Amino acid sequence: MRPGPGGCCCRRTVRANGCVANGEVRNGYVKTSAAAAAAASQVRGARAAGPGWRPFNEAFEETPMLVAVLTYVGYGVLTLFGYLRDFLRHWRIEKCHHATEREEQKDFVSLYQDFENFYTRNLYMRIRDNWNRPICSVPGARVDIMERQSHDYNWSFKYTGNIIKGVINMGSYNYLGFARNTGSCQEAAAKILEEYGVGVCSTRQEIGNLDKHEELEELVARFLGVEAAMAYGMGFATNSMNIPALVGKGCLILSDELNHASLVLGARLSGATIRIFKHNNMQSLEKLLKDAIVYGQPRTRRPWKKILILVEGIYSMEGSIVRLPEVIALKKKYKAYLYLDEAHSIGALGPTGRGVVDYFGLDPEDVDVMMGTFTKSFGASGGYIGGKKELIDYLRTHSHSAVYATSLSPPVVEQIITSMKCIMGQDGTSLGKECVQQLAENTRYFRRRLKEMGFIIYGNEDSPVVPLMLYMPAKIGAFGREMLKRNIGVVVVGFPATPIIESRARFCLSAAHTKEILDTALKEIDEVGDLLQLKYSRHRLVPLLDRPFDETTYEETED
């Protein structure tokens, strides 16, 4: 249910029913708007020119009514039992396992709200074994998991000392397969480690600006096709510590409802006004833009100083890809600025692995702030921001991260440099290009097979993040455990990372997955799918692939 420490859980606001209720596709498409029409033609133009022309095929199949009802019933039963067990615990009939306050501090105001804990205690705890599974190997295509047992219904775990070897890893964000302990990246990182050590012990502005950092930033800028770039020690902090440098009071942030927690935190810390538009819904975005400019700030009616649109390349819980051409058309029409978070899409999308801009064949100049992380495709850690020289100069002087946080560890920097050069083909091999192609192939194959089996799969057919809908709370635990029994590690997520009835399993594809691995995984998923009756889809046929872009039956959504 609870994603546990949910990796890339998105903040959810209540989703308007109108989007989901009646229709297969829930992205509003602006047929009437001139900007969007222009965008559409631009897309076609851009794609027709590029080699990777593909219709934008993104689907979110409607939740079957019966399933929705049963899911609610499931939560109802869980809640009832939760109250019952709380009652038993209160009267000491059932043993309490959770840690308690110190005796000396019993009269302090209680540290937690009780409701928050109700969920953790009674729902999350039942299936806690599906998260935080400790591993003891490279998070590659196969991974070794430490076996653990619980003798008190998941309140505590004991390690048995056994290691479950060679579990197929469908959970790590190892898109291009750079999480490796051999090969050129490891060797280069090892060399730098010997030379530099691991720490830096200072900030970029003080005395922690190593030559390696400068080298990395120059390379990132070249990779992205932007004037300059800056790298930071943590992906999450890249968002939360830089957005406040860009906007402030009197500015407006338009944020997708499913944006990652780091973007939400950054937006909040900035002090700017935040308005939320529906997920990937251009009509909703355009309306907000129009209203913002026409009506200005609330009460004072002063015009906004600037408007910043926050979107992600690939949404990690939905598997959807941002409608970038349309977003760019809108941002140009309304003179807003665009902040694109490519945490999941950099390396994983586009014919050359340059992310979502490359995927649509657009100009990186059109995106004002190109943000991304090194954690995923590059198998390292940290994040970057790329853009115009003025932007980066400003961030060098005003980014919270540059002034107050320790800079990137040198061996990590070297891993990024080597893997990035590999993707760019600068290492003299075509290895990087092959990885990018392999990932794209794996993605399409895996998604297609799952759809053919009859699962409800969310998202874009080119997105390596593949959510498989489970819906019912009991199935979250069951799916995770059954898959592990069959030697496959998957990620399952539920409320609050997803809307309450849309619990799901999520697969992340990797270039390191061979066809054989994928086939094994698919076979087992098929089996578990039958066992748990997960094949909800009523569209056995895969939608036609060559349907023209602008004739798709997008549904108009009401604001």
Add this chain to the structure above:
Amino acid sequence: MATATEQWVLVEMVQALYEAPAYHLILEGILILWIIRLLFSKTYKLQERSDLTVKEKEELIEEWQPEPLVPPVPKDHPALNYNIVSGPPSHKIVVNGKECINFASFNFLGLLDNPRVKAAALASLKKYGVGTCGPRGFYGTFDVHLDLEDRLAKFMKTEEAIIYSYGFATIASAIPAYSKRGDIVFVDRAACFAIQKGLQASRSDIKLFKHNDMADLERLLKEQEIEDQKNPRKARVTRRFIVVEGLYMNTGTICPLPELVKLKYKYKARIFLEESLSFGVLGEHGRGVTEHYGINIDDIDLISANMENALASIGGFCCGRSFVIDHQRLSGQGYCFSASLPPLLAAAAIEALNIMEENPGIFAVLKEKCRQIHKALQGISGLKVVGESLSPAFHLQLEESTGSREQDVRLLQEIVDQCMNRSIALTQARYLEKEEKCLPPPSIRVVVTVEQTAEELERAASTIKEVAQAVLL
């Protein structure tokens, strides 16, 4: 009877209507209409409600000109051009091509280029690769992370520890995990930027007390107590926290922990202690400010520190009782939503802990060196030493400000530059001037490490003295 009379009156009225002259009727009609109009019309218009036409909206959109995304940065901005360090930033450091002795990196215990630490990190790199490719929840928990958490908890003698992949994010995530809207946080004015951001994210009520002034803190606590008595229902759900640093990053002073603990129990407020500078520095075994004062660590609700200073790795940790710490595993944003710490950095931190445990004498050595340079730096005309003599990171501030911060910064930079030319690497403490709640005055930060020899410390002190005299007089 009555009806007959009424009927008669009605007939009379109708008759009168017939007999009345036309102009009279017209006039009366107009008067009636006028009265009706007056009754139904408003005497004034509340608001001119006229919706904008599409064309007007388009014009507005056309006319709107946003500010540029970022204002231009002047080419000579003091923070624009970074020093470039070639090679490792260890005891000897090459800054902008010139080799210096490092008095600027927080490498207190000299573990940055320790061969044992490097070997441990290398072994980990060969086993796990570099990245973890996932957050702790989704296959990003490695056995090394569990080991490190265990070791930190044991080292600090607490029940549990939790690690973050970024030092800054540690306290900045920990505070909002507990303190919510409506809660009250008492915080020292000199608190570092990470604490400020954590407080901002928590959206709690913030009460600043004067730096290390317990009387001022008690005054605020008392005020709050009186407030609470007025509204006991609200007080029952309002959590109170005191957030302090062990050694203050911005001032180099130590917090009066024993008094704080007394206040904690007196006013029932929990203490969060940020020990990034004091962890691995203060106390007989380097456990920080609790050990320094001999305070039971359970009296502190939460201790947070980063592993980027004394441990010379990357990341941070929080430790305390399981009741408190475990909550962060679901509520610490920087923990849940971020990729976990690269295993090689965790392995380096474990090895650094080993070294600390094996050489407890190292902390006394560090303390002695701090005392030495502190003494040597006294009495420079124009510069004053700010910070405790046991703090390995302290500040040199201008005795008298020139009146403009810019000018002060320029003067101090001149001192730093000249010291650099004479092979002593120093740096100014950098702040975001517009963002800091209480901006500290500009200063040069001096960092002492165990690797600096007595002669080097002496040389640094005399160099600073000479340069300062040349620049300031």
